[in-house]
Amino acid sequence: MSPARPLRLSDGPLAALRARPLAAEVAIATARKGDYRAHPIDQAHALHADPMVDLAEYGVAGANHYHATHNPPYHADITGSIPALRARRSVAQRLARVNDRLAAYGLEIWVFDAWRPIAVQNHFHDHWMPDYLRRARPELDAAALQAEVTRYWAKGAPGGRIDPASPPPHATGGAVDLTLRDSASGAHLFMGSIFDDVTALSNTDAFEATDDAMSFSALEARDNRRLLFWLMAGEGLANNPTEWWHFSHGDQMWARITGARAALFGPAPP
Numbered sequence: 001m002s003p004a005r006p007l008r009l010s011d012g013p014l015a016a017l018r019a020r021p022l023a024a025e026v027a028i029a030t031a032r033k034g035d036y037r038a039h040p041i042d043q044a045h046a047l048h049a050d051p052m053v054d055l056a057e058y059g060v061a062g063a064n065h066y067h068a069t070h071n072p073p074y075h076a077d078i079t080g081s082i083p084a085l086r087a088r089r090s091v092a093q094r095l096a097r098v099n100d101r102l103a104a105y106g107l108e109i110w111v112f113d114a115w116r117p118i119a120v121q122n123h124f125h126d127h128w129m130p131d132y133l134r135r136a137r138p139e140l141d142a143a144a145l146q147a148e149v150t151r152y153w154a155k156g157a158p159g160g161r162i163d164p165a166s167p168p169p170h171a172t173g174g175a176v177d178l179t180l181r182d183s184a185s186g187a188h189l190f191m192g193s194i195f196d197d198v199t200a201l202s203n204t205d206a207f208e209a210t211d212d213a214m215s216f217s218a219l220e221a222r223d224n225r226r227l228l229f230w231l232m233a234g235e236g237l238a239n240n241p242t243e244w245w246h247f248s249h250g251d252q253m254w255a256r257i258t259g260a261r262a263a264l265f266g267p268a269p270p
């Protein structure tokens, strides 16, 4: 018996997700996110000690974007990066369930990054992004430059010592950066910007207001971002409104955006 042909994205339940606007949810997330690093963390929660696992063990595909050479816009292996893609077990299970929904369409999640060494976080927040901005936007004063850095890169930990009450999202094991791809060819769905673009183009709702019925690029990016957003929301993951690729469950950003009383995860266990 020949394998069933994959469903088309114009059909079935995922077509409905691609047609579902997301601007209202993004506006709520933007309003709530605020100073998310000050949100309480519930150390007594049953998931607080959720173990770390390799995403590959849960059938979730990906390659660490920071531990690579052909990784625009960096084009360099970042010092301190690792090949592994690790996350909390409950997060891996959520991603696996998203993959179950995608399978009939011949699609799957592709992960760019998950748990991130603090050296990598510090590199981008303290050095790479400020250096880049000083060259590209020399008109920015110190405060404006810092605001622009933290729009896209969370503060790490000076000296590498993570404050257990305020870990950067990717140090918790609850945050993942990802997209969708065709499982057979490996081709990524078009999302309208590259991963880690640090402009408004990366805002999750960047294409929601498109009124140009002839811009198939804008329409395709809009519908694919909607698909990713609603699939992840269906598994309880919250999206960072300035980055279409960043989702989390259990960290402080997730707690702020979803209205949870407390986050579940502090710094990830070894």
Ligand SMILES: C[C@@H](N)C(=O)N[C@H](C)C(=O)O
Pocket (backbone or CB within 6 Å): 151, 152, 153, 154, 168, 169, 170, 177, 196, 240, 243, 246
């Ligand atoms: C820039 C991106 N890869 C990212 O992960 N940003 C978030 C906000 C972070 O640094 O935690």
Ligand SMILES: [Zn+2]
Pocket (backbone or CB within 6 Å): 170, 175, 176, 177, 245, 246, 247
């Ligand atoms: Zn991220």
